[in-house]
Amino acid sequence: MAQIIGGITTSHVPAIGKAIAKGLQDEPYWKPFFDGFGPVRHWLAEAKPDVVVVVYNDHGLNFFLDTMPTFSVGAAAEYRNADEGWGIPTLPAFSGHQPLSWHLIEQLVEAEFDITSCQAMQVDHAFTLPMALLWPEQKWPVKVVPVCVNTVQAPLPSARRCWKLGEALGRAVAAWPGQERVLVLGTGGLSHQLDGERAGFINKRFDLAFMDSLERDPTWACRFDTHQIVEQAGTQGIELLMWLATRAALGEQVQCLHRNYHIPISNTASGLMLFEPRL
Numbered sequence: 001m002a003q004i005i006g007g008i009t010t011s012h013v014p015a016i017g018k019a020i021a022k023g024l025q026d027e028p029y030w031k032p033f034f035d036g037f038g039p040v041r042h043w044l045a046e047a048k049p050d051v052v053v054v055v056y057n058d059h060g061l062n063f064f065l066d067t068m069p070t071f072s073v074g075a076a077a078e079y080r081n082a083d084e085g086w087g088i089p090t091l092p093a094f095s096g097h098q099p100l101s102w103h104l105i106e107q108l109v110e111a112e113f114d115i116t117s118c119q120a121m122q123v124d125h126a127f128t129l130p131m132a133l134l135w136p137e138q139k140w141p142v143k144v145v146p147v148c149v150n151t152v153q154a155p156l157p158s159a160r161r162c163w164k165l166g167e168a169l170g171r172a173v174a175a176w177p178g179q180e181r182v183l184v185l186g187t188g189g190l191s192h193q194l195d196g197e198r199a200g201f202i203n204k205r206f207d208l209a210f211m212d213s214l215e216r217d218p219t220w221a222c223r224f225d226t227h228q229i230v231e232q233a234g235t236q237g238i239e240l241l242m243w244l245a246t247r248a249a250l251g252e253q254v255q256c257l258h259r260n261y262h263i264p265i266s267n268t269a270s271g272l273m274l275f276e277p278r279l
C-alpha cells in the first residue's frame with residue numbers, strides 16, 4: 001500500500017523565484033527564509049518520497065475568473081510552468097503520476113467531492129517555487145499530482161470542507177495498491193493581503209496560533225468561516241486552507257519535526273512546517 005511519509009506546509013511568493021534566479025539566498029533579507037529549508041531538505045534526502053501531492057491554489061495561470069472549479073486534480077503526463085507576469089524564470093516541467101491521479105480523482109468523487117479532472121494543466125508559482133525550495137537543483141526526483149483549491153473567486157470552500165478534503169485525500173492515498181512513498185506539500189499563506197485598504201496586513205499572533213494548532217488541535221481553524229479567516233489573516237491569508245488540507249491528510253497524530261516563521265517575505269508572513277504522521 002502507498003504510504004504518506006510526511007507533510008510539508010509552506011508559503012509561496014513570486015519574489016522567491018527572483019531571489020533564486022539572482023542567487024540572493026545568503027543576503028540578510030532572504031537568509032532567515034531560505035535557511036528554514038535546510039532541515040527539510042535534510043529530511044527529504046533521508047525520506048526519499050516517490051510522489052508529491054501538491055495542494056495549492058492557482059492564481060490565474062490555469063484557471064481564470066470565468067471558469068473556476070472549487071477543487072481540481074491534475075491527471076496529466078506532464079505539468080508545465082509559464083510566464084505569469086511576475087518576471088520570474090519558468091521552471092522545468094514536472095512529470096505526473098497519472099495512475100495515482102485517476103485513483104485520487106475516483107476516490108474523492110466516491111467520497112462526494114465534485115472534482116474537476118484536468119488532463120492538461122499549467123502550474124503557477126504556488127506549485128513551482130515550493131518545489132524549487134525543496135529541490136534547488138530543479139531536477140525533480142519525484143512524480144507529482146496537483147490538487148488545486150479555489151481561493152481567488154467567491155464562493156470559496158470553507159475551512160471545514162478543506163479539512164475533509166484532506167482527510168479524503170489521506171484515505172485515498174492509503175487505498176492505492178502501489179508501494180509509493182507519498183509526500184503531501186501544501187502551499188499558501190500565512191497572513192497576507194495584497195490589495196485594498198489593508199494591503200500589507202500581517203497577523204503574527206494569529207499565524208503562530210494557527211501553526212500551534214496544527215500540532216495540538218488541528219481542527220481549530222475549522223471554527224472560522226471564510227470572512228473570519230480573511231479578517232484574521234488578510235484576503236490572501238485564506239491560502240492557509242492548503243495547510244489545513246495537508247495536515248488533515250496526515251491523520252490524527254503527527255510529529256512536527258521542524259518549523260520556521262519569518263516576517264515578511266514580500267507582503268507575506270512566511271511559514272514552514274514539516275510533519276511526519278504517527279502511525
Ligand code: DHB
Binds near residue numbers: 013014059188267268
Ligand atoms: C505574494 C504572495 C502570494 O501568496 C502570491 O500568490 C503573490 C504575491 C506577495 O507577498 O508578494
Ligand code: FE
Binds near residue numbers: 059236
Ligand atoms: Fe498566493
